Amino acid sequence: MFALTLTLPACIAPARALAQAKEQEQAQKSVPVKPVVGLVLGGGGMRGSAHVGVLKVLLEAGVPIDCIAGTSIGAVIGGLYDAGVPLERLEEQVNDNSIMRAYMTLPVRVQVAMLPVHLFPRLLGKKAYGGLNSGRRFRKFLQGELSDSKMRIEDLKIPYCAVALNLVDGHAHALMKGELVDAMMASSALPELRKPIEIGDDLYIDGGVNDNLPVDQARTALGATYVIAVNINERLKVMPAKSFKKLGSIAGRLINVELALGDERQGKFADVLIRPDVTGVGLVSKKENDAVRSMHAGEAAARLALPAILKGLAARGIDLKPKMAERNE
Numbered sequence: 001m002f003a004l005t006l007t008l009p010a011c012i013a014p015a016r017a018l019a020q021a022k023e024q025e026q027a028q029k030s031v032p033v034k035p036v037v038g039l040v041l042g043g044g045g046m047r048g049s050a051h052v053g054v055l056k057v058l059l060e061a062g063v064p065i066d067c068i069a070g071t072s073i074g075a076v077i078g079g080l081y082d083a084g085v086p087l088e089r090l091e092e093q094v095n096d097n098s099i100m101r102a103y104m105t106l107p108v109r110v111q112v113a114m115l116p117v118h119l120f121p122r123l124l125g126k127k128a129y130g131g132l133n134s135g136r137r138f139r140k141f142l143q144g145e146l147s148d149s150k151m152r153i154e155d156l157k158i159p160y161c162a163v164a165l166n167l168v169d170g171h172a173h174a175l176m177k178g179e180l181v182d183a184m185m186a187s188s189a190l191p192e193l194r195k196p197i198e199i200g201d202d203l204y205i206d207g208g209v210n211d212n213l214p215v216d217q218a219r220t221a222l223g224a225t226y227v228i229a230v231n232i233n234e235r236l237k238v239m240p241a242k243s244f245k246k247l248g249s250i251a252g253r254l255i256n257v258e259l260a261l262g263d264e265r266q267g268k269f270a271d272v273l274i275r276p277d278v279t280g281v282g283l284v285s286k287k288e289n290d291a292v293r294s295m296h297a298g299e300a301a302a303r304l305a306l307p308a309i310l311k312g313l314a315a316r317g318i319d320l321k322p323k324m325a326e327r328n329e
Helices: 002-030 045-061 073-082 087-095 098-103 108-113 115-123 136-145 180-187 215-220 241-245 249-267 288-315
Strands: 037-041 067-071 160-166 171-175 197-199 202-206 226-230 272-274
Touching: 037 045, 037 073, 037 215, 045 073, 045 087, 045 098, 045 226, 045 288, 067 073, 067 215, 073 087, 073 136, 073 160, 073 180, 087 098, 087 288, 098 136, 136 180, 160 180, 160 215, 171 180, 171 202, 171 215, 180 197, 180 202, 215 226, 215 249, 226 288, 272 288
Parallel strands: 037 067, 037 226, 067 160, 226 272
Antiparallel strands: 160 171, 160 202, 197 202
16 A cells, blocks of 8 residues: 555656646747748849848838848848948949959959969969868958958848858858858859858858759748748840850759759749849849849839738738838938
């Protein structure tokens, strides 16, 4: 009988703990999860000016941005904005084409012509990672735009990730810690044109290779529950066979096809997809008019999508923030 009185409490305690755990789990399920609005900025070179136009419209409308995921130029624009660079400054950079001029120090054709110069050190036994340009000028430009050249991603005002391809393991990674400039450089290191970026034991290149519109990273890495994605690549169009007789035309077509298919797959998982009309704007164009045209295309596309965005926010009970104009008063 004495043994029985000892055994019963021992059996009851685990059962009670299990019941309490189930009650807590049920209570957690009943608590509504606070919506997280994620802005996804895709890669696309010069067309990235469209992101500035989109940001302008969203901020003017008071759309909250709880996190930002970007690839390539999307990581650059998103990172600069998140770091506190004023929208007016970003517009200036579009108008004078300073971002692309800093990125492309020389035209691609000139850099290719100088390839023998880049190969000469190898003949002397010096080994280096492949790429026509180290990106020192672009790094200096990015550092100059930040209030702290060593600013870390962890210190940004809202959660952010730059998506880059790690050559070591072959997978896309959401860079969410470390120096912001390193992350922006890694995400925009276009293969062969820019040398890969070393971060720790890893080696990164442009994330557009396999995750150009990182809706997946916004949801999994940043916890976004409502995603506004901006696809800045051209829509695929039928091209006559004779157009592929030009030098480099086939490689260019393959890049556009791969980007289009990848963006289409990811775009389906966004709640709202914004598609600026950037027809005819090249990935590495240095024409100032292309940058300005892309920014205006971003504004137009964002205004077109705004009713759907506001409706989606209202349906989820997400309040708008004070509009940009009101904050500046």
